[in-house]
Amino acid sequence: MTNLEKYNKTFMEILNVEASELNAGFGFQTVSNWDSIAHMTLVSTFEDMFDIMLDTEDILNFVSYEAGKEILAKYGIEI
């Protein structure tokens, strides 16, 4: 599975959404399932999946599908 496939699958499973919903507008503000617990679950899933540890700022900034890609790139994970 490519990184993008893993990345998408995680969102789809944790937030219970379809692949077609994952676009530039997909984020904390617009997705009702994306609550505090989902946020922590997403972050910890990616940390485990890619074997990285995000900084506080990056966890707090992980507020959308696109922002997540940029943050993971900082840790050498190209989505």
Place this chain on the structure above:
Amino acid sequence: MFLDLDKKAPNAPAVVDNLGFSLTYGDLVGFADGFCEKAGGRTLIFILCENCAGALAGYAACLSGRIVPLMLGNGMDRRLLKALIAEYRPAFLWVPESAAEDFGYPCVLEGFGYALIKTRLEPGPLYDGLSLLLTTSGSTGSPKLVRHSYENVESIARSVAEVFGMDENERGMVSLPLQFTQGLNVASSHLYGGSVALLSTDALMKREFWAFFKAQQATSFTGVPYSYEVLDRLRFFRMDLPHLRTINQGGGRLTDALFMKCAKYAADTGRRFVATYGATETTSRMAYLPPELAPEKCGSIGVAMPCGSISLFDDGREIRDANKTGEIVYKGPNVTLGYAERSADLARGDERGGVYATGDLAWRDEDGCHYIVGRKKRFLKLYGYRIGLDETELLIKNELGVLCACTGSDKKMSIYVTEKGIERDVVRFVSAKTGIIPGAFEVVFVEQIPKNDAGKTLYEKLGK
């Protein structure tokens, strides 16, 4: 006046929130007068809480003017809210302005982003000593309420303010919801102490929350175990928070690892870590672990609050020896009056006489510090063995490092875990630990453990 609000310096800051409201003690007192005049004397109102100044000012006004509020989360299901309104018939609702129009009732007063709207309903008779109502569970939809007296709220606010040394130098972050007993107690005890209550409507993992926390130079943080799990993830223990002096924990038991992390953090940085224990039925706190003992007493809830006492009972007999397990029975002025399940119950008086059997099992060490073992009722009898569900959860968390929740019947324990592929390991481990056959356990994978806003596990939502 309630919490001696009128005895504080009128110009001293009392409440600051992230919406831009900043109130002095003088503002709170002045607001209370106007609020009570509009409400027209003793009656019942509902407050739909957001963690902001408007909700807290409304609460303080109600308790100052002998108006009885039921504190509810503004996010609560509207059908459920309607059912509560129909049952208890509050004369007014104090709601965020943005929600006020939904109800179609006329607005009689506005303040701090909130609106007082008049329902034209009339509540039934209210017991003279009744001060406040909270729900037993914000989420399950039960209309069961906890009835508080004035003495309940004031005595524990005073006791907590004393234990924590709250004065005008303290700026406490109230991050738990105001409709929950612990959040409300954090706010009340700060106001009693003449400190500043900081309120934010943002969740813990929002950057805005931490920007506010730092800008307002918060001196304390209070959280439940789930809050600390989030904090740990956020590398809280490495954050630069020069004004922070105290971290408080209540609302259930931390894992041993996280407890020690908090204790070590406090010891290393010259701060205080205070683990506490409480219940809605006791107007929040019953016990606290003196911070200097935290490093050596991992997982302990410590000793009774100065205003109360703790006894342990087994089969009706008090246990005086150390190291023996019994049910915690708490006595104190903060033990609430009783429950209400219908409007007529609001006329009832004190049904507990200051004594509350908690249903929590604990033992006491040689120094008099208590350790909770589990819930009296949260036990299964599997193949004749009594096995604690909370204990099992903690065992799995500590040993295997996975989040889990245990429920079940006396035939089978269901263990819900948030990791795939470890089902067999969990069964093997629990079976080995308890000496009960593997067939007595089933492990179910779930995406996440359902929790309420206060971080308590919603067991009733599992397996559906």
